[in-house]
Amino acid sequence: MNMKQQPIGIFDSGIGGTSIWKEIHQLLPNENTIYLSDNKNAPYGQKSTQEIVDLSVKNTEFLIDKGAKIIVVACNTATTNAIQYLRNNYNIPFIGIEPAIRPASLKTKTGTVGILATKGTLNSALFEKTTSSLSDEITIIEQVGEGLVELIENGKIYSDEMTSLLKKYIDPMLEKKCDYIVLGCTHYPYLLPQIQEITGPDVQIIDSGEAVAKQVKNILSQQNLINESTAAPSNVFYINKEKAVLENMLKDYNQSKIDYLDF
Template sequence: MRSNADPVGVFDSGVGGLSVLSEIRRQLPAENLIYVADSGHAPYGDKPQAFIEKRSFAITRFLLDRGAKAIVVACNTATGAAVASLRTRFTLPIVAMEPAIKPAAAQTRTGVVGVLATSRTLASHNFVKLFERYGAEVEILPQACPGLVDQVEAGDLAGEKTHSLLERYLAPLLARGADTLVLGCTHYPFLRASIQEIAGPDIAVIDSSEAVARQLCRRLEAHGLLNEANEPGSDRFWTSADPAMSGPVITQLWCRDVSVDRLPEAKVHKAPEH
């Protein structure tokens, strides 16, 4: 039996899902949150689907073992590769990502929308469905962005290499008239300032964090699991990388000092059950 005070488990291929966690914390201040950054295996974008599915399953089990009442898959790549399988194996609420193509299609003035994402997300069934649904209304330009996740994982949000990569990926989208950019990876909101600087003030930059937090709120309410306590909820952080390396990056992105624990690999390497 789950209770209102039980935590919400959130995971990502690395630190990018902190952009979602931050919005969850803003909208649901009383919830206790557990975050797992699988930074020891980031990025997921160049990994086989079976590997991503195995990691997603094992991390979900880890979060359940710590009492999670709901799971947020704060990773577009893991959503595309594993969320359908997770939902067939677990009965608790599982909230996942979806690139913000629907709101982008509604607000574009030029009719051209650029989507920045990993190559695996762009090849996923979820993205293909969105492309087919909204591609008839607007021109959707998918842009794979290898290397950007690594820059965020290193905490390099505005360095020369990061800026150069962004210029390379944004140039073809802007040249074709995109006036709305969708951040289709949870790492990319941490690059928003640099993206906006390169693209210019007239270009809209949107992501799915707010929508995911709202959906989590709806799912918790529907299951009678919303924490309505008057005191702020707690935050706990785990990483599959060396906490001495990823801990400072998590502190940087979370904007306050945090303690980061090492994810027990023996537990994570447990194979999915069929």
């Protein structure tokens, strides 16, 4: 396999990063992909920085061993805590996921932006650096989405428990007149219909998926690594816990292959 045909590697703490994979696959349908779902260690958001770095290194080395030509860290927590270490220690391009706070802060009319994210993302140095550079006129309402990742990982997206948690987290943002809510975890786009139902049409919900896919395309183009083959792409998903929820997430993608990994 020549370099152009080598796969795009993607990893997340679980199945949430498939929201990023879908955007990449839609924009770059000829690219081969390998996705690593580290469900066994999810969620990353409650772990220490060193634990997140160690898991990210393990995931990265797995994808490099599988021939990845570029790696997408499809996890906000891993990006904000580990991507600089990865870039400093591996000779491969990395694309990270950062909460779209800056675009939201430029568009808000009320001057108040909400962010729903993991504890690990909100407590990271990278997130602090981003928010500290915003205008003093912008108010950021931070909310840890405790319990959301676990419910998604267990296939309880539309459960009463999920609805209750979302209302608990989002209602205070609405009371403070947020007109933009940023989703700071790649799991959360799967909750967008419920979130929009709570907020109503006047609040805009922003996630990073489309922007990440465009950045992957840009980097591959710059390095002349776009796959020009017309052969059917290979999309392989590795998971180290139960496969059922991931299979449901990918039910519309018949060409995908899911393998259990003792990892």
